[in-house]
Amino acid sequence: MSATPTAGVAVSARELRKEYGAGPQPVVALAGVDLDLAAGRFTAVMGPSGSGKSTLLHCLAGLDRPCAGTVRIGAAELARLDDRRLTLLRRDRVGFVFQRFNLLPTLTAEENIVLPLAIAGRRPDPDWLRQVVAAVGLTDRLGHRPAELSGGQQQRVAVARALITRPWVVFADEPTGNLDSRSGAEVLRLLREAVDDLGQTVVMVTHDPVAAAHADRVIFMADGRLVDELRTPTAGQVLDTLARLEPAPAAGR
Template sequence: MTADPFAPHTAATTSGTAASASGLTKVHGTGDARVTALDDVSITFRQGEFTAVMGPSGCGKSTLLHCAAGLDTPTSGSVRIGTTELGTLDDRELTRLRRDRIGFVFQAFNLLPTLTALENITLPSAIAGRRPDREWLDQVVAMVGLSGRLGHRPAQLSGGQQQRVAVARALASRPAIVFADEPTGNLDSRSGAEVLGFLRDSVRDLGQTVVMVTHDPSAAGYADRVVFLCDGRLVDEMTRPTPDRVLDRMKAFDTRSRTS
C-alpha cells in the first residue's frame, strides 16, 4: 500500500527534512518593471529545528516563506514539504497539503471574531471534518497558557493572547512544519517574548519544526539557526545565534547597502 503523502509527519520523519527549496526563483513584472524577489535560492529546513530568516527590507524574506509554504508559486525551481513536490500538486491537493501538514502564524493573527478561542484553534480540523486529537490539543493549549481563555472571543483577548490562539491553531493539527511571518510584529515586547518562547518550546518539547521571518535580532535569538538573505539570495547562516551576534551581522548589511 502506498503511504499517504499528506499524512502528518510521515515524509519528514523518514527523511529528517521538513521542507526544502531548490533553485527557487521568483520574478515580478517584466521589462523595466522586472523585479527578482528570489534569485536561485536553495535551502533545507530540518525537522525539529527553529530557523529564523532575516535580511534587509525587500530582500525576499516573506517571498521565500510564502513560496516554501505553498502560498505563492515560484517562477522556477522546486519546493518540497517532506518528500512531496508542491509543483506536482493540483489546487485541491495543494489545499489539502497546506491544511494537513503546514501550520501558519501571521502578524495579523487572522482569527475569526465570531468564534471562541477554542473554535478558532480547532477550525482547520473542523473544516477537514476531523476530530482533533484531544490529548495533543490539551498539551498545546496548556503550553501556550490558554486553558482559562478557551471560551473567550478574540475581542475579549489581548493582542498577546490572540497570537497565542494563532500559535495553538498552527500546532493543533500536528503539522510537519509551521511558518511564521513576523509573528510578534503587532505585540509589545513582553507579549512578543511569550509567543517566541511558545514557538521555541514547541520545537524543544513537541518536536515541531518552525520557520520564522523576522527583522528583530532579539526574536532571532530564540532560533536554533538564522539564515540571511540579501538581494534575493541566501548569503549567510548562523547557528546558536544570540541577539548581539545577529545585530552585528545585520549592521554589516547596512554598511554594504550604504557603500554599494
C-alpha cells in the same frame, strides 16, 4: 497526503526563482535559492527590506508559486500538486502564524484553535488539544472570543491553531510584529517550546535580532540570495551580521 517528511529535512528548495513584473527589467525577488531546513529545528530568516525573505517564506509554504525551481515539504513536491492537493497539504500539514492574528471574531478561542480540523471534518484528539492549550497557557480562556482577549492572547490562540493539526512545519511571518515586548517574548517562548517539547519544525521571518536569537539557525538574505547564516545565534551576532548586509548610505546623506 501519504508522504511523510524526509528524515532530517522538513523543507527543501532547489534553484528557487521568483520574479515580479513584465518587461525587460522584472523585479527579481528570489535569484536561485538552494536551502534545506532541518526537521525538529527552529530556523529564522532575516535580511534587509526587499531582500526576499517574505517571498521565500511564501514560496516554501505553498502560498505563492515560484517562477522556477522546486520546493518540497516532506516528500511532497509542491510543483507537482494541483490546486486542490496543494490546498489540502497546506490545511493538513502546514501551520501558519502571521503578524495579523487572523482569528474569526464570532468564534471562541477553542473554536478558532480547532478550526482547521473542523474544516477538514475531523474531530480534535482530546489529549493533544489539552496539551497544546496548556502549552500556550489558554486553559482558562477557551470560552472567550477574540475581542475579549489581549493581543498576546490572540497570538497564542493563533499558535495553538497552527499546532493543532500536528503539522510537518509551522511557518511564522513576523509573528511578534503587532505585539508589545512582553507579549512578543511569550510568543517566542511558545515557538521555542513547540520545537523543544513537541518536536515541531518552525520557520520564522523576522526583522528583530532578539526574536532571531530564539532560533537554532538564522539564515540571512540579500538581493534574493542566501548570503550568510549563524548557528545557535546570539542577538548581538545577529545584529552584527545584519549591519554588514545593510546597503551603505548614499554619498552626501
